[in-house]
Amino acid sequence: MKNSGIGNDPFNVIITGVGGQGNVLASRMLGNILSDQGYFVTIGETFGVSQRGGSVMSHLRISGSSAWSPQIPRGQADIVVALEPIEAIRVMAYYGNERATVLSNTRPIYPVGVIAGEMEYPDPGSIREALGRLTGRVVLIDATDEAMKLGNPILGNVIMLGAVAATGLLPFDRDDFKTVIARSMPADRLEINLAAYDRGREMLLETT
């Protein structure tokens, strides 16, 4: 079984966002990419009623030796991928540590309480500063905006996966991604997903 190529064992990834952003799909794609390489992968996720406008979260455990619990213990995240910026803060507050890497989409999805004027949504500067206080490794990516340029905002999740690949923290490349996409999606979706992956990769490299 694999025992190299990942920093910690288990290596813990949290993909978070709001129901409907393709959170579950992103976690399955990443899980399958790493499972294909021989790692033990455990994914824990919440969906169902929680998806109706609520915060959603997938926990991925990647290990060379065994299956792990589908819930990551407190303070143990290695990478946090946030499809919505305040969800990055919510996840880091419980699972964060100073070594964690945060990759966050910049586009807000306002909670209904914010829309109704009962709560305030923080400005982008405060979010960046807060995340920066919790870890030194924060990258903000305009994933939804780029996805819309590619024709569909849902591709934000794949852009974020491309960015994860470019960090070099997990051992996978474009071909590994392509193999999983080709297996799990209709053939006519392959090109657009690869384009989104490439764009995410480029954007991370541009910002770092």
Added chain:
Amino acid sequence: MSYLFDTKSGTRYLMMGNDAIVRGALEAGVGVASAYPGTPSSEIIEQLSRASRERNIYVEWSVNEKVAVEVAFAASIAGLRSICAMKQNGVNVASDFLLHVALSGTRGGMVLVHCDDPGALSSINEGESRHFARMLELPLLEPGDFQEAKDMTAWAFGLSEELRSLVMMRSVTRLSHASGNVTIGDLPPTDKKAVFRYDGPLGDPDTGPVVTMPVPKNHVLLQNKLKKARELFEKSPFNTYTGPEKPELLIITSSACNLYSLEAVRLLNAGGRVGVLKLGTTWPLPPELIKKSLSRADKILFVEEVLPFTEENVKILAAEMAAEVGIIKFYGKNDGTIPMTGEMNPDIVVDACAKILGITYSPMPADYEAAAQEMLKTLSPVRDLTFCPGCPHRASFWNIHNALAIDNRHGFTCGDIGCYTLGFLPCGFNTMKTSHSMGSGIGIASGFGKLKQFGMDQPIVTVCGDSTFFHAAIPALVNAVHNKSDVIFILLDNSGTAMTGFQPHPGTPLDATGHELPDIDPAAVCRSLGATVEYADPFDIDGTQTALLRLMEEGGARVLIMKQMCALSPAKKGKKKFEVRVDENVCIGENCGCNRFCTRIFRCPGLVWDPERGVAVVDEVICAGCGVCASICPSGAIRKTEARA
């Protein structure tokens, strides 16, 4: 290749727990699979339906859980292997029949998979279905990881045949909806033959009539089956022990809690001090194994969800074995070491073990935690549950809420479980005032409608979904009509079982595998009972509210079918009917007397407030294009135009 069709044993897949259960059933050669959808169990039947043709399986979405068990039972006594899947409260619905199945016994292997939802992540209850095994006198299995979910399912069919008893197998959300690596086994041949033999003598388990009588004799036989199960479970490979021969602390656990327990021991680096007994066969407990385990340590911690089921059952055995196992200090739910309610996680187990063993463990430096908690409080506003953009329920509750307000007699709405349960929240304008089990809204309304003699003159409205209508609402509607109860029964018909992933139901024209079936018209059912029936499109705000106000003037059982397809349905998802925008020259924002009516009250996630410009704005990424908000702006500032195809 999909794991459903892979005939090569030894291949490794990343599978959801529910997929692993499906593969186990395929490897056991299951012939019939039936279920009513319910999170977190629904994927079991969905996946089996994909393999139905190739693996020669009859797969059915049944009208409710009780009928699903009856359908699977017919297969069993015709000699086939069958599986039934449901969420925790499905077992309540099926329990009357299950009580009788226990007594009559089964023939072909029959497995009931019941998926509990600790923490009520996708439920309106936290029901603990394991207690049914004890009450119904049926054997109970609990897989402790993903590989076991597959292996145990395959094994359960043979166990059922050996015992001639239905076998219950309990999963939880964090197993059913979590994923892990599973190595698959062989698939058997697909030829199956169904024959129901009934000509033999009464009491013959293979050839006789299948009845529960004579009860005294059959009840003794049932207890003998449990005795045999106990003996088999003594040697079961699904009960495992990890740890030193004589640990300081023994954890007794099952299901996903097994993974939390193993993780806690690793985090505390306490592998030399703590042992973990993972039980896969949790009812009836194997007494010799329990005796041996209780003799290992004088401190025992139970880690399980939701109620202290194993804790209490082990304690009974410990009392019986007290002379042999000595005095044990028990930790668990009953003494408060572990919370009595809610979902478990590794942190809870870490805290419990650290406390018992006197270990100091801190998951985060104190100053980091303080900073993080402050940010959580100030920078991450909570996301209240809400209806999806374009959801017909938002419009339906808007109409009901407004009609009841205009009627002004303090009328109210009873409901039940479905996406529309959220009608009690601000997203449903706090319209729903009771919410319980499936079909209970009309039952409660039927009762309210008979309280006139005690001075109650409020209009009674009740809502239920189209799948729920067939599942459990019809008997209550019969009750309301027959007893001349004054109720308005609103069928929120969104053309499928939306909450669980859009499964078909008797009112839709397709079966689980996509083949055509006759669809049953709920309107015709209601009319046949003697109720009046009208239709409304909830997106037509004026028309629907007018119809509601008129119905409120009438008496008896009145049915209004609010028909509009779910925004997430495959036919509708991603296709906008309207382009919607706010005309910024007309929206005068805070200067309008409306007091931000659209965003403050209507609260659709796609219609947001721009505080800088002081106007409402449609978020084109989120808006589903239903166009309903165009009807609610008092200034007419929200404009809709037909979207281009």
